[in-house]
Amino acid sequence: MKTPSPNDVNIPQVEATDGDVIMINPTDPSAQVEEKPEIEIGSICDVKDLYKGKENCLCCITWSAEPQKKLPEKSSDETGGYAILTRRTEGHGDFGRDQKLHSIVIQSPVIRDVLEPVLKEYPGITSELSSLTIEAPFACFYHRWAELKAAFKLCTGETAQHMGLLMTILTEEFDGTQKAMSDLLRNDVIEYKYLWALFNPGAVLITKMQGLEAAVILEDAVEYDEQNGDEGYALLCRHIDYNGGTTGFVSTKIKIPEFKGSKPLSSLPAVPLRTREDQQEVTEKLVRQGKRFAELRNASFLEYSGVAFLTNNRDRDIDDEEQRVQTQVNGRVMVDAYACFQFNRGERLYLRPLTVTDPINRVNHQSGHRNHRHIGAKHGPRAYHAPPPPPPPPSNWNRIDLWDPHTGHPVQESKGRPKEADQIKLTDEQLLICAPFVRGYSFKTKEWLLLNINELVPIKWTEDMFENLVLPMEEKQLLLALTRSHAKANLKFDDFVVGKGKGMIMMLDGAPGTGKTLTAEGVAEAMKAPLYTMSAGELGLETRVVEKKLSDILEMATMWNAILLIDEADIFMEQRGPHDLERNELVSIFLRHLEYFKGVMILTTNRVEMMDLAFDSRVDIRLHYPDLDSPARRKVWANFVDKLPGNSIFGAEELDRLAAVELNGRQIKSAMKTAYLLASGNDDDVRFEHIQSVLRITREMIL
Structure with a gap:
């Protein structure tokens, strides 16, 4: 066989940098062929289409440069140099297109530089990655479309050419979606498949919390598929709340179950503020409500009338509000979040600092294997797994203030009630998303509640209650003077043991209906202080429970400068004996707590002879x-007559006849109330004849 000569072979020629031609002899084993220069990733200003091939698993798909039914095991086509890769799937696409666009891979570094500020803080997007993959329907671009077009207008040269490729793809892709959304919103309805386009991360949503209108910020949205078969979208949001020590963000979740056809926007559990026709009015109302919320971070004694919800330790899902116990409250309340979390130990509220806006456990939807999908991700498993609950607080903590969203651990412990001057000042944007309720304590029901901010009003004090007490003037002046002095002076006098004997303990004894309870109520009204009324039934009989509850009540009364009334305190003051050890222990517990109580306490009893x-x-x-x-009974009758509505007038002789009947204060009140009901049933004013009828029927007394 003839050995080929150099003249028989095409010798490759490579031009050197100086213009000379270098000859390379392929038969020379020492000769080295110069490699083809490597193309920089994303530098080719063009779009490369890839087509769906074999699925290796539920979320991993191979892609080919040519449409084909069977993809070869190894593709020789190089795609790294193209600015953008478009991944297309077989089948009919939306709006009459023959193929669906599954995702785009942005490899061009100049495009990523433009996208970085545009997509900043968008959930699941990391524009710094060398290869940025976005799945259809490209929600991040749709939601930031205005910003994207503005950024494109500023591009020049190579950047404009590369960005033009992306804008062309997206313009074609969004054309049908924008027309469909425009038609739906014009008719104030939405279809389930377009929820992803309606809810823009970072937007303000209007929703309901405990039945109250409120605003939240949408952080992210994911599709969920629960074990019971329920499917839909979960809107992950944040709003501002207060736990007595810190003002911060609370994470909330609003579920929208899957539905067929179109649905009115007003029927959704949350809608974007921008879709409301009364957007300006709603914003102004919620900002005013937020200002009230900010004011009520400090303890406030107020009047409340309306529906309230018992506080509890449930997840803060807005759609779970029916699990809270609803109750009707009418009366005075103490709004105090600090005390709520200190004494209501089952209540927890984990907050994120106002400086941390990243949602907790954000999942990057450009990652490989996923366990849930963001809104608009039309491929992959339909499963949303809520983040694991935070670890239990250390046993030596009374309350956790802040929860770090990145580490999942508490970052700050409250050291005490903050001063009013130390409360963080909120901007109008933050006031807009404040909770529509505050935590307070009902003195009537003795429960911690979530109270509607709009139902809290200043207290209307009964100015003349103390004056109407039927007591010797000297006793009344003594009671009031001592109570006021104790409140103002913050008693400096102390026992030999530090902390003992700083309270003011008063005991009122006498028969029922002589005005003991009314005295405590009158003192509280004159002092414009809360009145905490406690009975033995509240505490129970088990010594361990009694000591715990009594300790909390005494501490609350001291904290709020309340007058503590222990009505019918006989069970705690009864003489101890050698046999009833359990009762002896109750009395001992009560005596010990009296020593260290620092407030004003009024004890009433009608069995003083049995007192220890x-x-x-x-x-x-x-x-x-x-x-x-x-004379005392006549005064009591006259006081009640003065309070009757209308033109009820009793003569002096009639009051004398009533005063002659031996009744106590409660019996007189009951008779007057019954007479009023009898008269009002006939649209008449109360007259002496009505009281005659009541006493004759109820007590067989003839006046």
């Missing part, structure tokens, strides 16, 4: 209330 001798040394003032005599 140890109470004599604990009580600062003891007043005896004798049975009402005729």
Whole structure:
């Protein structure tokens, strides 16, 4: 066989940098062929189409440069140099297109530089990646379309050419979606498949919290598929709340179950603020509500009338509000989140600092294997797994203030009630998304509640209650003077043991209906202070429970400068004996707590003769209330007559006749109330004849 000569072979020629031609002899084993220069990733200003091939698993697909039914195991086509790769799938696409665009891969570094500020803080997007993959329907581009077009207008040269490729793809892709959305919103309806386009991360949503209108910020949205078969979208949002020590973000979840056809926007559990015709009015109302929320971070004694919800330790899902117990509250309340989390130990509220806007456990939807999908991700498993619950707080913590969204651990512990001057000032944007409720304590129901901010009003004090007390003037002045002095002076006098004997303990004894309870109520009204009324039934009989509840009540009363009334305190003051050890322990617990109580306490009893001798040394003032005599009864009747509506007038002779009947204060009140009901049933004013009828029927008394 003839050996080929150099003249028989095409010798490759490579031009050197100086213009000379270098000859390479392929038969020379020492000769090296110069490699083809490597193309820089994303530098080719063109789009390369790829087509769906074999699926290796539920979320991993191979892609080919040519449409084909069977993809070869190895593709020789190089795609790394193209600015954008478009991945297309077989089948009919939306709006009459023959193929669907599955995803685009942005490899051009100049495109990524433009996208970085445009997509900043968009959930699941990391524009710094060398290869940025976005899946259809390209929600991030749709939601930032205005910003994207503005950025494109500023591009020049190579950047404009590369960005033009992306804008051409997206313009074609969004054309049908934009027309469909325009038609739907013009008719105030939405279809399930377009929810992804309606809800823009970062947008303000209007929703309901405990039945109250409120605003939240949408952070992310994912499709969920629960074990019971329910499917839909979960809107992951944040709003501002307060836990008594810190003002911060609370994560909330709003579920929209899957539905067929179109649905009115008003029927959704949340809608973007921008879709509301009354957007300006709603914004102004919620900002005013937020200002009220900010003011009520400080303890406030107010009046409330309306529906409230019991606080509890449930997940803060807005759609789970029916799990909270609803109750009707009418009366005075103490709004105090700090005390709520201190004494209501089952209540927890984990907050993120206002400086941290990233949602908790954000999942990058450009990652490989996923366990949930963001809104608009039309491929992959339909499963949303909520983040794991935070670990339990350390046993030595009373409350956790802040929850770090990145580490999942508490980052700050409250050291005490913050001063009013230390409360963080909120901007109008933050006031807009404040919770529509505050935490407060009902003095009537003795429960911690979520209270509607709009139902809280200033207290209307009964100015003349103390004046109407039927007591010797000297006793009334003594009671009021001592109570006021104690409140103002913050008693400096102390026992030999530090902390003992700083309270003001008063004991009122006498028969029922002589005005003991009314005295405590009158003192509280005159002082414009809360009145905490406690009975033995509240505490129970088990010593461990009694001590815990009594300790909390005494601490709350001191914290709020409340007048503590322990009505019918006989069970705690009864003489101890050698046999009833359990009762002896209750009395001992009560005596010990009296020593260290720092507020004003009023004890009432109608069995003073049974009182344990140890109470004599604990009580600062003891007043005896004798049975009402005729002048006292006349005064009580006259006081009630003055409070009757209309033109009810009783003559002096009629009051004298009423005063002659031996009744106590409660019996007089009951008779007057019954007479009023009898008269009002006939649209008449209360007259002496009505009271005659009531006393004759109920007590067989003839006046």
